Amino acid sequence: MACKLLDCTATKEINASADISGGGVLGAFFTSAFLTLAAVVYGYFSKSLPEWYFAEIDHATISYSNRKAHKILVEPWSKAKTKICTMLGLKLSPRRPGLSREQRQEVVTRFVLALSDQQLVTGLAILVGTLANRCTLTVYDYNMAFTLAWFSAITHLATLDVLRDYLIKHRAVRNCRIIAMLAMLVLLLFFLASATVRRDDSVPIQCLFVQPDVEPIYPQMDVIYYMAVSVTAIFLLANYKKRIQWSLGKTSRHFSSAYYLAYKLRIRYGHIWNEFTDLSDVTRDNKTLFLERLATDRSFDWRRKLLRRIKKTSNFWVHQYYTLSYATHLYSKSYISLVPDILFMVSYGLTQTIGARWINDPIYYNDASTSDAILVYLDSSMGFGQVTPILLLALPILTAAEIYYEATNKEIFDEPRDAGEIDNTSAVHSSVNTESVHQVTDDVEIDVFHRELLDAPQPLEEIDDYELELAATAYDNDLLLIKKYFYLEPVLIERKLESLDEEGVTLQDVWAEKKKLHEAALNLDDIHRNEPYQDACTAVFFVNSSIPIAAGIILNIQTGPFPLTEWNPLVGSILLFSFLFSRFGSYYQRLVGLLSALQDKEATSKVLSSMRDDSSMRDDTTT
Numbered sequence: 001m002a003c004k005l006l007d008c009t010a011t012k013e014i015n016a017s018a019d020i021s022g023g024g025v026l027g028a029f030f031t032s033a034f035l036t037l038a039a040v041v042y043g044y045f046s047k048s049l050p051e052w053y054f055a056e057i058d059h060a061t062i063s064y065s066n067r068k069a070h071k072i073l074v075e076p077w078s079k080a081k082t083k084i085c086t087m088l089g090l091k092l093s094p095r096r097p098g099l100s101r102e103q104r105q106e107v108v109t110r111f112v113l114a115l116s117d118q119q120l121v122t123g124l125a126i127l128v129g130t131l132a133n134r135c136t137l138t139v140y141d142y143n144m145a146f147t148l149a150w151f152s153a154i155t156h157l158a159t160l161d162v163l164r165d166y167l168i169k170h171r172a173v174r175n176c177r178i179i180a181m182l183a184m185l186v187l188l189l190f191f192l193a194s195a196t197v198r199r200d201d202s203v204p205i206q207c208l209f210v211q212p213d214v215e216p217i218y219p220q221m222d223v224i225y226y227m228a229v230s231v232t233a234i235f236l237l238a239n240y241k242k243r244i245q246w247s248l249g250k251t252s253r254h255f256s257s258a259y260y261l262a263y264k265l266r267i268r269y270g271h272i273w274n275e276f277t278d279l280s281d282v283t284r285d286n287k288t289l290f291l292e293r294l295a296t297d298r299s300f301d302w303r304r305k306l307l308r309r310i311k312k313t314s315n316f317w318v319h320q321y322y323t324l325s326y327a328t329h330l331y332s333k334s335y336i337s338l339v340p341d342i343l344f345m346v347s348y349g350l351t352q353t354i355g356a357r358w359i360n361d362p363i364y365y366n367d368a369s370t371s372d373a374i375l376v377y378l379d380s381s382m383g384f385g386q387v388t389p390i391l392l393l394a395l396p397i398l399t400a401a402e403i404y405y406e407a408t409n410k411e412i413f414d415e416p417r418d419a420g421e422i423d424n425t426s427a428v429h430s431s432v433n434t435e436s437v438h439q440v441t442d443d444v445e446i447d448v449f450h451r452e453l454l455d456a457p458q459p460l461e462e463i464d465d466y467e468l469e470l471a472a473t474a475y476d477n478d479l480l481l482i483k484k485y486f487y488l489e490p491v492l493i494e495r496k497l498e499s500l501d502e503e504g505v506t507l508q509d510v511w512a513e514k515k516k517l518h519e520a521a522l523n524l525d526d527i528h529r530n531e532p533y534q535d536a537c538t539a540v541f542f543v544n545s546s547i548p549i550a551a552g553i554i555l556n557i558q559t560g561p562f563p564l565t566e567w568n569p570l571v572g573s574i575l576l577f578s579f580l581f582s583r584f585g586s587y588y589q590r591l592v593g594l595l596s597a598l599q600d601k602e603a604t605s606k607v608l609s610s611m612r613d614d615s616s617m618r619d620d621t622t623t
Contacts, residue, residue, distance in 0.1 A: 024386025
């Protein structure tokens with residue numbers, strides 16, 4: 001009935017909906033978003049997330065931050081507490097033991113999951129509700145609804161980085177959430193596209209569709225504005241695509257969709273290369289595994305090359321370049337590298353909401369002669385639509401409190417766990433039995449597995465060489481260090497140990513390979529420890545974060561007492577496009593890199609050899 005009486009005549013007043021623009025609704029949205037992001041930050045710095053989330057840079061960042069926080073916050077409070085208790089003659093209560101990592105992980109996951117679902121449902125509800133009442137709500141309400149829904153979407157995306165392991169394990173509920181995410185993405189893109197239609201903010205939303213104004217929003221540079229909207233939409237699509245893919249299964253942090261394209265190009269146009277590598281063993285079933293291992297092996301190889309170049313170069317500027325390249329390489333594999341995307345969406349959504357609610361000028365409508373004369377009336381009473389979202393904030397908090405007290409009060413039994421659960425990384429690359437009993441000879445531990453091989457009858461030329469035996473033992477003791485710089489090599493050595501008689505390889509040959517690999521790893525680690533890559537990583541993070549933050553703010557500052565605000569869409573688009581272009585550059589680099597690896601017979605044969613028996617590398621692609 002309301003649409004039959006539709007009146008698209010602009011007025012000087014806007015009666016804003018309190019259920020969209022009210023203080024209670026905005027307060028609930030901001031509080032929920034803050035709690036969500038705070039939970040994500042806490043989960044990261046307290047290591048309350050699955051171990052496979054973290055890379056080397058993450059561990060260094062967390063360790064440094066915790067030391068600083070302890071020095072600045074914990075130590076002064078502890079000293080003050082001790083002095084106060086001493087002055088008052090009180091006894092210091094014993095410190096309560098903290099939760100284990102598994103318990104913290106459960107608390108954070110359940111809390112973030114509750115907030116995540118709340119953000120998803122709330123965002124969908126406000127978008128659907130706005131469209132359902134498009135004949136009575138104004139364009140002003142439409143813009144406000146979009147800003148709140150955007151804020152819900154970005155906080156929900158931030159939670160997916162934390163819930164990735166949970167979603168992989170719970171497929172049924174994950175699929176339902178993905179369907180809801182796709183619905184929300186379609187609605188967000190629809191609202192974003194509708195923002196390009198110029199209408200006065202006082203008219204009903206339906207007027208955007210039945211009587212759109214033919215004049216562009218910025219007559220002097222409409223193309224620039226549409227470019228800004230397009231780049232923002234592309235950024236949103238890319239982040240949704242990436243996180244939906246992550247929720248479907250574990251993939252290597254070294255892996256990229258560019259590798260599928262590289263493989264297709266290699267198969268289709270492989271004849272143009274002078275040497276064609278044999279990929280006949282790569283089938284449809286093991287193609288993804290092959291590409292992930294090849295990509296991971298190439299990433300390890302690139303890290304070794306950078307370290308060697310850092311050591312060899314004597315030129316200061318070349319040395320700084322390689323150091324920055326090395327820091328960028330480590331940063332790109334870390335969990336913290338996901339932060340800039342979230343920072344852009346947070347800055348964009350926050351600035352957008354503030355501009356729509358507290359600046360009396362529509363976000364997408366920059367006609368000062370009209371908007372300055374419009375008065376916005378908003379019912380400030382706390383009705384049902386504003387009180388309800390505030391009270392709903394208690395649900396995730398109560399959930400987290402319940403889980404916390406359950407974890408602290410229940411009796412913990414020590415149950416034996418499978419070796420693979422104790423250390424997934426060791427199970428992935430294991431080349432020796434870590435539960436073997438060790439014998440001590442001349443103050444050096446000799447693995448029982450090696451001793452049994454020595455005791456077995458062997459040809460005369462395979463007589464034990466004591467130096468190689470000690471080197472092999474040192475290799476076993478430093479296996480985790482070796483796996484830091486070498487990916488497939490330890491696995492291939494294990495295969496040789498398992499088939500000494502079959503392939504005509506002697507035990508001394510294997511020991512010699514272990515010695516060589518161990519020495520190379522020690523040299524690489526020495527270069528790594530002596531290089532100030534942490535400062536370079538900090539600079540990379542700062543640059544990668546500041547650009548999207550600035551873009552998110554500038555794209556939404558289009559009016560007010562700021563100079564040249566009409567050029568902000570262009571400036572913001574350039575900043576955001578430069579950020580996306582750097583991502584495209586990384587994509588292109590990976591594409592070219594894997595094309596080169598697919599041409600390398602040694603690299604492909606090494607990967608194919610490692611795939612003959614997957615038992616030792618079942619989950620290696622997540623390392």
